Amino acid sequence: MAHNNDRTSARRAQILTAAAAVFARHGYxxxxxxxxxxxxxxxxxxxxxxxxxxxxxxxxxxxxxxxxETQTLDRLLAQDAPAAERLEQLVRGFARELDDNPHRAPLAQELLALAQTIPDIRSCYSAHHDRYHEQLRTLLLQMNSTQSPAGGAPDHRIDDAALALLCVVDGMVLRWTLSTPTSRFDLEDRLWAAVSGIVRGMDAPA
Amino acid sequence: MAHNNDRTSARRAQILTAAAAVFARHGYxxxxxxxxxxxxxxxxxxxxxxxxxxxxxxxxxxxxxxxxETQTLDRLLAQDAPAAERLEQLVRGFARELDDNPHRAPLAQELLALAQTIPDIRSCYSAHHDRYHEQLRTLLLQMNSTQSPAGGAPDHRIDDAALALLCVVDGMVLRWTLSTPTSRFDLEDRLWAAVSGIVRGMDAPA
Amino acid sequence: MAHNNDRTSARRAQILTAAAAVFARHGYxxxxxxxxxxxxxxxxxxxxxxxxxxxxxxxxxxxxxxxxETQTLDRLLAQDAPAAERLEQLVRGFARELDDNPHRAPLAQELLALAQTIPDIRSCYSAHHDRYHEQLRTLLLQMNSTQSPAGGAPDHRIDDAALALLCVVDGMVLRWTLSTPTSRFDLEDRLWAAVSGIVRGMDAPA
Amino acid sequence: MAHNNDRTSARRAQILTAAAAVFARHGYxxxxxxxxxxxxxxxxxxxxxxxxxxxxxxxxxxxxxxxxETQTLDRLLAQDAPAAERLEQLVRGFARELDDNPHRAPLAQELLALAQTIPDIRSCYSAHHDRYHEQLRTLLLQMNSTQSPAGGAPDHRIDDAALALLCVVDGMVLRWTLSTPTSRFDLEDRLWAAVSGIVRGMDAPA
DNA sequence: AATGAATGAGCATTCATTCAT
DNA sequence: GATGAATGAATGCTCATTCAT
Incomplete structure (x- = not known):
């Protein structure tokens, strides 16, 4: 009977939603x-x-x-649009979502901070980082082969770029979250600019 | 009387050192x-x-x-070595210091997380971000003009690169701090690789 | 319908058994x-x-x-063996049962402690004490008249001995329950020794 | 400086007194x-x-x-009155104190019950039992040698009597505490009667 | 009869901060 | 300046009991 499970997951979702709201408001x-x-x-x-x-x-x-988050990226990887386009979609979509949901970013930062203290949460993030890194590397590989049939950038460059991408996203969200009304910048534009820069640097000559 | 002040700052330092140690161990x-x-x-x-x-x-x-941190960067800006060299020195020095002081990184993350909750700390970080961004932009400008007297990259590119640099550093330290013994990477290498990529991307054609 | 009652008492017994086990393990x-x-x-x-x-x-x-417990004693009183023999049987049987059922004694102590707090339980014990005292006095009277047709010990001696017997049993079980593996003594032997002493003292000259 | 310790033990005593009162009233x-x-x-x-x-x-x-309790008994053992007299003093003094302090007995029972659950308390009681048993045996030995220079009762009898004495005291206090106004008996008389019986039985022929 | 999700009063303990000495 | 005993509001969690189904 799915009845029981439905009820249960409904309740859990209900509680989780409440917890998310309160954590966002007051911190953990x-x-x-x-x-x-x-x-x-x-x-x-x-x-x-x-x-x-x-x-x-x-x-x-x-x-x-x-x-x-993982599922979003999975979906993106499965699409058949050009890789470069999908990357842009990913980044801009990500930025827009944060921009539209004012609570998301502080909540995410708060939870991230818990990784320092709560082992289970730390593990979640560790695993997620690895998985996400892999997914991004895949996307960049697709871009690379598409762009320049000859081969383009060497593998280590792609690897580095994938990591840089991940980090720049985290770092920029953090900065954006901490920015004051005065210093607040446009997340989508700046994030895309940063990502573009990294992608360009991937193929550029030393 | 300077006696008084000496004693006072000695005590304050003593306490702050203790606080740093305990915060690093148990979190704030x-x-x-x-x-x-x-x-x-x-x-x-x-x-x-x-x-x-x-x-x-x-x-x-x-x-x-x-x-x-600000002072370190100030000192670097005042040197007369080539800008590119100074950037590398900055990044590698930064990475090495974290690598050598195992407590530094977790402590920094912990304090950063407090910015969400404690207004005074938030202001500190906001101000610092702006200042640091400015300093880094200056350094990149120096690199740009040195490298290609003709002008090189346009200003907005430099601005974006400076921001990207800042973010990639924060993001990578975070990732490195959260990495497990298994997934731990070499901070200095990877960070420098990321920074190099961004710098290359700064000048590269779209 | 006895069906109903059977089911009911079966369930009640099932629950009581469970409760006994858990109370013995963790206390009330x-x-x-x-x-x-x-x-x-x-x-x-x-x-x-x-x-x-x-x-x-x-x-x-x-x-x-x-x-x-009352029923056991009732059964014993109804037997036609010599009174002294029946007393020994009672005491040794009691001790053996505790020895064989490791949970019985702690459970009994736990429930006894509740008498301080729960009025209904207090009443149960009070009534039981009186009843048991009476039964034991009867047994001792039988012993007394059997042993020495002339009359033997005076009534008040018998009464005191009955009470002493009751108390020594309770006290020794308590002590035995609390004894460590090191200090643990043989309940049956020691209890019978104590009971014998009291019985001897009943008839002995001041 | 004894100042600190004085203050400390005063406070501890103050708290302990309060705890005793509340435990006696409501149970632990x-x-x-x-x-x-x-x-x-x-x-x-x-x-x-x-x-x-x-x-x-x-x-x-x-x-x-x-x-x-231990100290009381120690003091008694050190006196030079006849042993039999000291035993009577001990028993009657013990009974009177309980009779005069209505809270003592319920409190003692309550704490005793905790021995089942709290290891530290269990150890306290175990150790105390052993010590008290030894002290009582000493007293009985003195009585025995005084009474009949020839030797009197054999050692095992004395040992058994000491244990019986201990147990009968515990058991009778328990019964007395649990007795209703209707069934309440005179603790001092009955306890002394029981003790006398055991002592008589110690020397009596089988 | 039976189920188990839901209730919510109750409680031991913690810990940042204060202040008499 | 320095001490550490004293304060008490705050809080996560338990668990006996209930009740809709």
Whole structure:
């Protein structure tokens, strides 16, 4: 019977959504379980019926977000548009989503910070980084072979570029999140500019 | 009386060192004031005599670290070695220092995370980002004009590259900090590879 | 319909057995209803269908154990063996049963402790004490008249001896239960030695 | 400086007294730390400054009570009154004290029950039992040699009697504590009667 | 009869901060 | 300046019990 599972995952989602909201508002440490309970509309007992505790809440949230990200990239890799186009789509889509959901970025930073302290979360991120790196390398390889049938950039260049891409994204989101109203920049433009630069550098002569 | 001030700054330094150690070990939230007291070898009353509270401890620590970073870069800008060389020196020096001080990176991440929550710390980072961006832009301009007297890359390219450089550094340190013994990479090599890529991309044709 | 009652008492017995096991393992306060549910193999709803709550579980258990004890003594009193022999049988049988069932003694102590707190249980024990005292006095009277047709010990001596017997049993079980592997003594031997001493003292001249 | 220690032990005593009162009233499990705090007149922080937690409170209390008991017996053994007289003094004094302090007995039972659950407390009681048994054996030996210079009862009889004495005391206090107003008996008389019986039985012929 | 999801009052403990000495 | 005992609000979590199904 899927009934039971449906109910269960509905409840878990309900709670996770509430937790995400409260974590985004007050940070993980500033969030009280009571706040999440209130936000979820359930009772404290229900929350603890579905999740073992505060840490599991955070871990589940991380898992959820990273899984979604991986799937997005998977979908992109499976498309048959030119690789360069797909990369741009990825980057701009990513930036736009953050831009449109003001809570996403602070929440993500908050959860990321927990990786320092909570081993399960650390593992999630580690695994995700590796997986994402691999996916990106694949995309860059496709770009490279398409662009210049002759071969283009050597493999190590591609590898480095993939890593740089990953890092520049993380770093820029962080900077953007921390920017003040005064110093705030346009995430999409600047991120794409940075990515373009790295891609150009991939093929350029030393 | 300078005596007084000496004593005072010695005590403050002593406490900050202790706080840095404990924050690195347990994270900001996991650190108890008692731990810091014990680590510092002073008494609880003394700690509160020199610092208003836990937040001020963190803020002072951030201030200290960011100031040091700015000064390093300032010193570099004032040298008369070729700009490209100075950039490499900066990046490699930065990487090596992290590599040699295992606590530095986790501590930095922890403090960075506080920027989300503690306004004073957020301001510190915002200001530092802007300043650092400016300094880096200056360095890249020097490289550009040196390399190709004709002019080389247009200004907006340089600006983008400076930002990308900043972000790629932050992002890579983060990734490196989170990497497992298995997936750990060589920070200096990879960071320099990324930086090189971005610099190459700065001048490369679209 | 006896069907109904059979099912009912079967279920109740099933639950009580589970409760006894869990109380013996974790103590009354350390036992969670969930543990008892799991141990019983039934559902939480079922448990609460047959018992009003945790206290009733304990009360029923006490009732059950004390009733069994009374019946044992009743059976013994009805036998036609010499009184002295029956007393020895009683004491040794009692000791052996505890020796053979490692959980019995801690469970009994735990339930006894509840008498301080739970009025219903206190009443059970009070009543049982009186009843048991009476039964034991009867047995001692039989011994006395058998042994020395002339009359032997005066009544008040018999009464005191009966009480002493009761107390020495309780006290020794307690001590035995609390004894460490190192200091553990042979319950049957020592208990019988104590009982013999008291019986001897009953007839002995001041 | 004894100042510090004085203050410390005063506070600890203050807290322990409060804990004893509350434990006697509500039992260990029924007692809330807040109650003890209120009763002590201190603050919650102070309580936790002097005691690690609820368990340590109980353990310290047990320690305190058992130490006092041992000392009483030690004092008795050191006196030069006839042994028989000292035994009577011990038993009657013990009974009277319980009779005069209505809280003592329930508190003692409550703490004793914790021995089943809390290892530290169990150890306290185990050690105390052994020590007390030894002290009592010594006293009985003195009685025996005094009474009949020829030698009197054999050693194993004395050992058994000592154990029986210990047990009968524990058991009778328990029964007395559990007795209802209706069935309540005079502790001093009955206890002394039981003890006398055991002592008589010690020397009596089989 | 039976299930198990849901409830929520209750509670021990922590820890940043203060202040009398 | 320095000490460390004292404060008490804050909080994550438990678990006996209920009740819709």
């Amino acid at each position: 440490h500033g969030a009280r379980m009571d706040d999440i309970v209130k936000e979820s509309g359930l009772s404290k007992g229900a929350l603890y019926w579905y999740f073992k505790g505060k840490e599991e809440l955070a871990t589940a949230l991380v898992h959820h977000m990273l899984t979604a | 939230h996991g650190a108890r004031m008692d731990d810091i007291v014990k680590e510092s070898g002073l008494s609880k009353g003394a700690l509160y005599w020199y610092f208003k509270g836990k937040e001020e401890l963190a803020t002072a620590l951030v201030h200290h670290m960011l100031t040091a | 306060h350390g036992a969670r209803m969930d543990d008892i549910v799991k141990e019983s193999g039934l559902s939480k709803g079922a448990l609460y269908w047959y018992f009003k709550g945790k206290e009733e579980l304990a009360t029923a258990l006490v009732h059950h154990m004390l009733t069994a | 499990h029924g007692a809330r730390m807040d109650d003890i705090v209120k009763e002590s007149g201190l603050s919650k922080g102070a309580l936790y400054w002097y005691f690690k937690g609820k368990e340590e409170l109980a353990t310290a209390l047990v320690h305190h009570m058992l130490t006092a």
